[in-house]
Amino acid sequence: MNYILKKEDFPKFLELLKKKFGKVIVPAKNETGATCFQSYSGQELFLESRTDFSAKEFFRPAKEKMFSFKKKSSSFEVKSEHDNTKKVLFGIRPCGTHALSTLDELFIKFLGEDNFYSDKRKNTIIIALQCNEACENGFCTSMGTSQASGHDLLFIERGHDFFVRAETKQGTDLLDPTLFKHTSDAEPSSKIECKNELDIEGLGENLYANFNHSVWKEESERCLSCTSCTQSCPTCYCYTSNDEFVFGSGTESERFRVLDSCQLQRFTKVSGNHVFRPSREGRLRQFVLHKFSYYKKYHGMHLCVGCGRCITACPVKISLVDIANKIQKHPLEFQKHSLEAKK
Amino acid sequence: MITPEKPLLAEIISISQDTSDTKTFEVGFVDKKLQKKFSFMPGQFMMISVFGFGEFPISISSSPYKTNSIKFTIVNVGNVTNAMHKLKKGEQIGLRGPFGTGFPLQKFRKKNILFVSGGCGLAPLRSAIYAVQEKKSEFGKISVLFGCKTPENVLFNEDMNQWQKENFNVLSTVDYPNKNWKGNTGVVTGLFKQVNFSPENTIVMICGPSVMIHFSLIELRKKGFRNEQMFASLERLMQCGVGYCSHCNIGNKYSCIDGPVFNAKDLEKLPVKEN
Numbered sequence: 001m002n003y004i005l006k007k008e009d010f011p012k013f014l015e016l017l018k019k020k021f022g023k024v025i026v027p028a029k030n031e032t033g034a035t036c037f038q039s040y041s042g043q044e045l046f047l048e049s050r051t052d053f054s055a056k057e058f059f060r061p062a063k064e065k066m067f068s069f070k071k072k073s074s075s076f077e078v079k080s081e082h083d084n085t086k087k088v089l090f091g092i093r094p095c096g097t098h099a100l101s102t103l104d105e106l107f108i109k110f111l112g113e114d115n116f117y118s119d120k121r122k123n124t125i126i127i128a129l130q131c132n133e134a135c136e137n138g139f140c141t142s143m144g145t146s147q148a149s150g151h152d153l154l155f156i157e158r159g160h161d162f163f164v165r166a167e168t169k170q171g172t173d174l175l176d177p178t179l180f181k182h183t184s185d186a187e188p189s190s191k192i193e194c195k196n197e198l199d200i201e202g203l204g205e206n207l208y209a210n211f212n213h214s215v216w217k218e219e220s221e222r223c224l225s226c227t228s229c230t231q232s233c234p235t236c237y238c239y240t241s242n243d244e245f246v247f248g249s250g251t252e253s254e255r256f257r258v259l260d261s262c263q264l265q266r267f268t269k270v271s272g273n274h275v276f277r278p279s280r281e282g283r284l285r286q287f288v289l290h291k292f293s294y295y296k297k298y299h300g301m302h303l304c305v306g307c308g309r310c311i312t313a314c315p316v317k318i319s320l321v322d323i324a325n326k327i328q329k330h331p332l333e334f335q336k337h338s339l340e341a342k343k
Numbered sequence: 344m345i346t347p348e349k350p351l352l353a354e355i356i357s358i359s360q361d362t363s364d365t366k367t368f369e370v371g372f373v374d375k376k377l378q379k380k381f382s383f384m385p386g387q388f389m390m391i392s393v394f395g396f397g398e399f400p401i402s403i404s405s406s407p408y409k410t411n412s413i414k415f416t417i418v419n420v421g422n423v424t425n426a427m428h429k430l431k432k433g434e435q436i437g438l439r440g441p442f443g444t445g446f447p448l449q450k451f452r453k454k455n456i457l458f459v460s461g462g463c464g465l466a467p468l469r470s471a472i473y474a475v476q477e478k479k480s481e482f483g484k485i486s487v488l489f490g491c492k493t494p495e496n497v498l499f500n501e502d503m504n505q506w507q508k509e510n511f512n513v514l515s516t517v518d519y520p521n522k523n524w525k526g527n528t529g530v531v532t533g534l535f536k537q538v539n540f541s542p543e544n545t546i547v548m549i550c551g552p553s554v555m556i557h558f559s560l561i562e563l564r565k566k567g568f569r570n571e572q573m574f575a576s577l578e579r580l581m582q583c584g585v586g587y588c589s590h591c592n593i594g595n596k597y598s599c600i601d602g603p604v605f606n607a608k609d610l611e612k613l614p615v616k617e618n
């Protein structure tokens with residue numbers, strides 16, 4: 001079913017949601033001028049394009065409490081964290097909805113539910129916002145992620161109003177009849193054309209076969225290991241877990257998982273200070289191959305939705321699209337032997 | 344709802360000091376029903392939580408046929424293992440697992456077995472050696488090679504004596520001998536010439552530092568061993584044990600779920616030594 005919401009009624013809609021759920025997450029500028037998702041409290045929204053930072057923070061936070069441990073005489077009480085706060089996320093772009101489906105594959109379907117992730121996922125109603133124009137470095141059309149999926153409502157901006165497509169019951173339930181009117185208008189076409197194009201034909205296998213391609217070294221030479229790429233990425237999920245004592249208590253502690261980055265040496269450092277991936281070349285390759293080869297192999301999909309954030313965020317403009325295309329165009333001649341050749 | 348990551352409580356039943364920096368902890372789940380159901384394959388590992396300090400992967404070093412308790416042989420090398428070493432009998436830890444692939448022993452029936460270990464790499468192999476010992480009649484000749492830095496680092500003396508009594512060919516070597524050392528000196532690959540085995544019909548299981556694995560495979564290939572006959576257990580940084588954290592990626596494999604035990608055929612294709 002399709003509806004129309006007048007733009008002048010949009011703030012009223014957000015207020016209604018806020019009243020009903022307490023927490024509404026919207027795209028806006030932060031104090032540094034970067035765009036990200038934050039709790040709605042009447043601030044001006046950023047609706048021009050996708051945000052600099054993704055909505056990952058609300059599903060895979062940078063620091064997430066997993067367990068608390070409490071010592072009781074000689075025994076411990078182990079408690080698992082649960083996040084049951086209901087919320088509505090407004091303004092996630094089609095690529096962002098695909099990023100969530102991609103993470104669902106690992107954290108819900110692979111081994112059964114990882115409750116830290118699935119709690120947040122289940123308790124969040126998703127209102128996606130269609131892109132009317134291609135963003136700076138995006139290549140969603142190559143990745144097949146330019147149309148939203150797995151959302152509850154889709155908003156499409158159309159001059160003075162939003163065209164709204166309801167996808168689920170919980171989405172439809174949000175549509176207050178005083179604000180949303182049925183429409184029989186045809187859905188506005190939302191065909192976008194990305195400037196960036198990635199050839200994904202046989203991509204995962206070909207990149208892996210070109211493990212020793214010279215492009216890894218050439219491109220990584222200017223890398224600063226700043227981790228902006230992995231931080232900005234909506235699907236980078238790799239983490240490290242840490243225990244911390246509750247301050248001032250010798251008997252209570254908590255376990256957190258914190259997002260880590262494959263771009264750092266510490267990511268593969270074991271005791272004795274041995275680092276398994278010491279060079280930037282190896283670490284950049286790990287990032288790109290995890291995206292296009294490894295995740296595909298295990299979970300049947302790319303760990304990249306073509307949002308282009310990593311390219312925009314990189315201070316030295318390293319682009320995984322350029323790297324991948326170079327290899328696609330000029331693979332190593334004796335690719336089959338490339339891995340063995342190195343040893 | 345399942346949480347693959349929730350540690351379950353276990354209690355330390357006994358502790359033995361193996362060397363100056365290595366202890367073996369015998370533990371059992373607090374929930375007796377869990378312990379009763381517990382089973383594992385030699386080569387598999389578990390994640391131990393020392394509450395407040397963290398979690399680390401550790402191989403099971405006890406016999407798969409004696410699962411009333413579980414043994415872990417732990418070297419004190421860092422923060423969490425140090426906290427572990429301070430724990431006493433009766434104290435509690437958290438356990439997750441067992442995880443990973445083990446040595447597929449059922450496929451090795453009727454074969455000669457060569458165990459090659461370096462340092463605390465003998466810990467995961469001990470579990471496999473116990474298993475072979477238990478079903479001795481089903482296997483051919485058994486050799487256990489062990490190398491470590493100094494005579495003080497030699498692990499599991501009692502076990503080695505017992506294995507010798509069982510007619511296993513037990514050979515050890517150290518890098519730096521002292522006056523009382525009667526065994527061999529030099530790297531573990533140097534022991535290969537003392538083993539009277541033919542490459543046919545022999546299975547090799549290797550565990551130890553990565554250089555040791557690397558050179559063992561090279562030497563054994565020279566002796567005519569095929570990749571299919573050789574298995575090695577690899578070490579990588581691990582935080583989850585279940586394919587969630589990606590620290591242990593080696594090329595297109597995860598050592599926590601595809602390993603830590605790999606066949607040498609797979610190892611040859613993997614970028615084990617990345618730059």
Ligand SMILES: Cc1cc2nc3c(=O)[nH]c(=O)nc-3n(C[C@H](O)[C@H](O)[C@H](O)COP(=O)(O)OP(=O)(O)OC[C@H]3O[C@@H](n4cnc5c(N)ncnc54)[C@H](O)[C@@H]3O)c2cc1C
Nearest residue numbers: 270271399400401402417418421422423424466579580581
């Ligand atoms: C499959 C597997 C089996 C193992 N079996 C044994 C065993 O039987 N006996 C034994 O003594 N050691 C074993 N290890 C190594 C053991 O896990 C590390 O020595 C231990 O994690 C060091 O932790 P730490 O906190 O004391 O050291 P720190 O250097 O302080 O490490 C901090 C954190 O880094 C991680 N870490 C550090 N080194 C390693 C490492 N080598 N492997 C994985 N994670 C690491 C841990 O999660 C730890 O919490 C095994 C490792 C793996 C991967």
Ligand code: SF4
Nearest residue numbers: 233304305307308310
């Ligand atoms: S790898 Fe880059 S383009 Fe792909 S999803 Fe992550 S940030 Fe977006």
Ligand code: SF4
Nearest residue numbers: 223224226227229314
């Ligand atoms: S953002 Fe660019 S410079 Fe920074 S770690 Fe990533 S690739 Fe390297």
